[in-house]
Amino acid sequence: MRNVYLDHAATTAVHPKVLESMLPYLQDKLGNPSSIYSSGREAKAAVETARAQVAALINAQPDEIIFTSGGTEADNLALTGVATALSQQGRHIITSRIEHHAVLHTAEELERKGFQVTYLPVDPDGLINPDLLEQALTPETIMVSIIFANNEIGTIEPIDRLAKIAKKHGVIFHTDAVQAVGNIPIDVEELNIDLLSLSGHKIYGPKGIGALYVRRGMNIKPLMQGGSQERKLRPGTENVPGIVGLGKAAELARIELPARSAHLTELRDYLIDGVLSSIAHVRLNGHRTLRLPGNANFSFEFIEGESLLLSLDMAGIAASSGSACTSGSLDPSHVLMAIGLSHEVAHGSLRLTLGRENNKEDVDYVLSVLPDIVGRLRAMSPLTPAKEA
Amino acid sequence: MRNVYLDHAATTAVHPKVLESMLPYLQDKLGNPSSIYSSGREAKAAVETARAQVAALINAQPDEIIFTSGGTEADNLALTGVATALSQQGRHIITSRIEHHAVLHTAEELERKGFQVTYLPVDPDGLINPDLLEQALTPETIMVSIIFANNEIGTIEPIDRLAKIAKKHGVIFHTDAVQAVGNIPIDVEELNIDLLSLSGHKIYGPKGIGALYVRRGMNIKPLMQGGSQERKLRPGTENVPGIVGLGKAAELARIELPARSAHLTELRDYLIDGVLSSIAHVRLNGHRTLRLPGNANFSFEFIEGESLLLSLDMAGIAASSGSACTSGSLDPSHVLMAIGLSHEVAHGSLRLTLGRENNKEDVDYVLSVLPDIVGRLRAMSPLTPAKEA
C-alpha cells in the first residue's frame, strides 16, 4: 500500500540537511553556550549563527530573535509578555476568532487577569476585514495579535494592512506566523510587524524549538524566571541541537521558498480541482487563492471527520480534521464555526496539507481512494438524502 | 594536548544509546502524537514509553510525569503553577537561599505578585536544618521548595526529613532534583515528594527537554495556554525525539546508577584529596561526604575564578566557577555567599564536575597542571602574601 503523508500543517519531517547540522551537537560537541571554555564558546557561536539564519528568513536582525521551546511558547511569551509589560498603559487587546489555541487560550487567560479582549470575526473565506480592526481600536488598546495564515483553512490574512493600522495608532502588532513562515515570503520591516512567532517542526526543522521575533526596543517581560539566557527573556540551558537545526531549516526555507511554494501551489490546486470535480456535496473551506500553498480543507456533507480519517489511515493516507471527535473536545473547530459552517458540516471536515516530499502521484492516489471512502461512509449515514445514498 | 571535560553539572554529552533511540524520530517517524493515523499513534506510543521510563527512575506512575522544555520550565511550572492554584488557601512559600535561579527568581517573581517567601539559610556545608523549616511554617504556607542537591557545591539536602515535615503540616513539597536525578537514588513515594523537576541534558539525554513529576490529585495550573497536550498542563506539539531521548536516558540512568555513582565517587574523592594535598590555601566548598558523586568545588585563595578557567581551558580542561566575572553579574554566586564565603574567596572558586566518560587519567592530568596554574596566578596577584608568592 502507498503511504502518503498529508498532515504537514501538524508536523513536518526533519530535512536530512537539518539533521546533519544537528548531529555534531548531539554527539561530541557538548558545550553549554554560557560556559567560557572552548566547547562552550563553540556552542555559543553555533547558536548565534542559527540566530542570524532565522533572522534572515524574515528580514530581522539577529538580536531580535529569542529562541523558545516552540510556537506555543512564542505565542504565550508574546501575548503575556507584552500585556504584563504594558498593563499600565492600557488593558485592551485585539485578536481574532480564528487564532490557534496558543493565542486564543492565552487571550482568554489574560481576560481572567483583568484584560479586555476583542475577538475580530472573519468572513466566510476566513478573512479579517481591516476596517473592523480600525473600529475596534480604543485608547486602551496595547496590542493586536492576528494569525498570519490559518493552520486549518489556510487563509492568509491581510497582515500588511492590519499591521499598518496598528502602527498608525501606536499599538504593538504580533502575528502567529507558525504556518506562514517558510511557505510565503515574510519581511517584518516591510510589514511593520513588532512580534512574530515561528516553530521549527513546521518548516522541516526539529520539534521542541521555536522563536519569537521581538523588534528592538520593545518592552516585554519574560514568561519564566531563571538564568539570564536569551537576553533574560527566556531562561534555561539553550537547546543547542534544536537551535542549530532551526537555523538550518530557516536557511533552507529562505533559499528554497520560491521553489517550494510553486511546487505546493501546483499540487494543491490539482488536489482541490480533483476533489471538487469527483465528489458531490463538498465544499472548500478557506479562501480559494489567498491560501497557504500546501493547504486544502474540505467539508464532506453527511459524514463525520474522524471516520473519514480512520478510513484514509487504512488506505495509508495521514490527514487531519476539524471534527470534535479527533480533538477530544465536544465542539468542532472554532475556526470552522467562525467561517459560518453548521455543526454537521464542520464535523465532516478534512484537512490535507502538502509538503516538499509530496508529488503528483500522491495526489492521484488520494483522488483514487477518496470518492469510495466518502461514498461508503455516506451510505452508512442517516443524514444522507435517500437519492444520494 | 589532553582534553578533559569536567563540567558535567552544566551539561552532559548525549549517550550514544540515547541518540540511537532518538534518530528514528528525527528521520522518518514524523507523526504528531495528537494525530489519529498510524504514525501519530506510533509517536504517541513512543511518548508513553518514555513517560514510563522517566517515572520508573523516581518510582512514580507514568501519568504523574509532565514533559517540559527543561529544568527551568519544570521549576517555573511547579512554583507558579501551585502558587496560582492554591493562592486562595494561603500566600506563603518556603524555599532556600541556595536554590538554582530557576527557583529563586521564580520565588522573587511570586513575591512581586503578592506572595510571601521565606528563604531558609544553610550551614557552612550548605545543609538546611530541618528545624528551621519546622519553625518557618505558618498556617498560610502552601508550598515548600528545596533543591535536592546543589548544582554548585554538590551538597545533598536532607530531603526525607524536610518533606516529612511538609507532609505533617499538609504543605506541598517540591524539589529541584535536576542535579540529583540519575546520580543518587530517588524514590518519590518513600520520600513524600509531591513535585520534582528534572532535566534531560544533565543525565546524558538531550537538551531542551525536561519533566515535572506531579503527584496524582495535585492542584496545579499550567504556565502556558494552548493545545491540550500533557493533560492540559503543558501545551505545544510534543518534542517527540527529545521525549524519547529523555526516556532512554532515564532508563539507562536507572540501570547504571549504582555503577555510575560508585565510579564517580571514587574519582571525586581522588580528585579532592589530590587538590587538597598538593595546593595550599585551598578550601573544599560543600559537605565532605553528603555531596553529589561527581562534584568537587574548591576556593583557591588570592586568585579569581575566570582567570583560573581561562588558564585551564588553555590546558584543555573545561570547568566552571562561581565567580561573578563568568556570569556577567556583579555578585559572585549566591550559593557561595550563603555558605559564608567572603567575596574574595567566592571569586576564587572552581567547580569540577565529573561524568561517566572521565577516568583516573583525567584526574591525574588535572592534578598535574592545576598547581602550576594556581601558582602562576597567585604570583600575579596583589592579594597573595609575600611569603607565598
Added chain:
Amino acid sequence: MYTEKVMDHFMHPRNVGEIDNPDGVGQVGNPVCGDIMKMSLRIKDDRIEDIKFKTFGCGAAIATSSMVTELVKGKTVAEALALNNRMVAEALGGLPCKKMHCSNLAADALHAAIADYKEKQVQASR
C-alpha cells in the same frame, strides 16, 4: 487507539441500512455533538428478527452501532432492553476513555427503537 474488534466493526460494519416498514425506529444524538444513530427493527413473537443501523459519527460510533445489532439479533425484547452502553463497549474489547460518553449511544438508539415499537403496539391495540 481502537481495539482490533472496534476496527473490524468499523471497516466491516454488520447490518448497515434501513428496514422497510419497520416495527420500530429510534434515533439518538444530534449533529451538533457529531454523532447520530438510527436503528430500525423487525420484531416477531417478541423477538428481534432483524435490525439495521445508520450512523453519522466517528469510528467508535459506527462500531458500537454495528456491535449492538449483532448482540441483539434474535434476542427477546426484554433481553435487548437489558443491554446497556457499557456492555457494548465491553463486547468491543473497550473504548478509549474520551469515547465512552460521546459516541457510545448505540444501546440508547436500540432502546429508542424498542420504545417506538411498544408505542406502536399500544396504538394498534386501541
Added chain:
Amino acid sequence: MYTEKVMDHFMHPRNVGEIDNPDGVGQVGNPVCGDIMKMSLRIKDDRIEDIKFKTFGCGAAIATSSMVTELVKGKTVAEALALNNRMVAEALGGLPCKKMHCSNLAADALHAAIADYKEKQVQASR
C-alpha cells in the same frame, strides 16, 4: 570571547611584579567586585622608567593591566595621564561588552600610582 591580543597578554603578561622602593604606587578596585589592580612606578626625569603590576581578577583584568604597562613604559608622566581605559581596550583589539566596565580599570590604577608619585614629590619638596 577574547581577542588574540587579550589572550596573549593574559597568558604572557608583561611587567608582572612590584618595584622595590617605587616612586609611586596605586591600587584600585576591591575584592567584593572581583578585581584589584596594583601598579608601581619608577620615574626619572618625568618619564616612566619602569612599571610593574599585580592583579587579582579575570582574564580582561590581567590583560588590561599588562597592556597599560606596555603602553606607558618610557612615556612622560603627562602622556601617561592622557591614557584612559577605553584606549587600553582598543589597544587590545576590543573587550567583550560586559567586561568594559568591570575589569577595565588598569588606566585608573596607573593614574592612582601617578597621583601617589606627585603627592610624594610635593611632600619631598616641602
